Amino acid sequence: MESHVPLISTRATGPLGIAHLPRLWLKMLLAAKGKLAEGYRYGKGGFDGAVLDALALDADDTLAYVAENEPTYLAFEAWVRENASQEGLQPEAIARFNERILTFAKPEPARSETLELLGLPTDDTVWLGTDLNALEDWHGFHQALVDDT
Numbered sequence: 001m002e003s004h005v006p007l008i009s010t011r012a013t014g015p016l017g018i019a020h021l022p023r024l025w026l027k028m029l030l031a032a033k034g035k036l037a038e039g040y041r042y043g044k045g046g047f048d049g050a051v052l053d054a055l056a057l058d059a060d061d062t063l064a065y066v067a068e069n070e071p072t073y074l075a076f077e078a079w080v081r082e083n084a085s086q087e088g089l090q091p092e093a094i095a096r097f098n099e100r101i102l103t104f105a106k107p108e109p110a111r112s113e114t115l116e117l118l119g120l121p122t123d124d125t126v127w128l129g130t131d132l133n134a135l136e137d138w139h140g141f142h143q144a145l146v147d148d149t
Contacts, residue, residue, distance in 0.1 A: 003037040004030055005141040010047050010130040011102060014077050016089070018055075019098040020047045025066065025076045032067035037140060047101055047129075054097045056085035104129045 008023040028043060030036035042048055043059040052059050057080070065071070065079055087093060106114065106129040114132045115122045118139055 002035065003144075004035050005037045005137050005144065006030060006040060007137055007141060009134045009137075011134075013098075014073055016077055016080065017091075017094055017098070018051065018080075019101045020051045021077070021080065022073055024048050024051055025071075025073055028063050028066040029070065032063070032070070037144070039140075047133075050101060051097070054093070055080065055088040057083060102128070102130060106132045 006023055006026045008026050010020045010023055012022045013019055014022050024042070024047075027036060027040060027048065031040075031042045036042060043052065043063050049059070052062060061083075065083075066076065069075070069079075071079065081089065088097075105111075105126055111127060111132065112122045114136050115127070118132075118135055
């Protein structure tokens with residue numbers, strides 16, 4: 001595969017305990033190498049924008065750091081510690097941010113579009129955005145594997 005689906009869940013955290021930060025790192029790293037699967041945004045909007053805003057990190061500066069250094073995840077977290085707002089790194093702020101992200105329900109029409117893509121019923125079942133996004137990632141990964149054969 002020339003491009004890659006970022007198969008790290010928004011629910012994943014590193015030592016800092018910040019939801020989505022490992023996924024943001026992977027998406028930025030793949031994008032910097034020109035290997036992020038088509039249709040994936042990185043750094044601005046969605047959960048990416050939310051984590052950067054919560055940490056008061058500039059998207060362009062963060063992407064430039066990742067592109068120039070191609071850091072390991074732990075090196076990226078060290079950079080975040082040095083460059084994020086100290087307020088955003090407080091345990092209470094991280095807990096509030098994680099609660100907000102991990103309980104976010106995917107809005108319409110994206111919810112229904114994702115459910116249809118996955119072949120799931122579009123009834124009134126509440127689907128968390130993180131869960132639908134993970135299922136969509138696995139679907140995209142599977143489709144890329146099938147297309148490569």
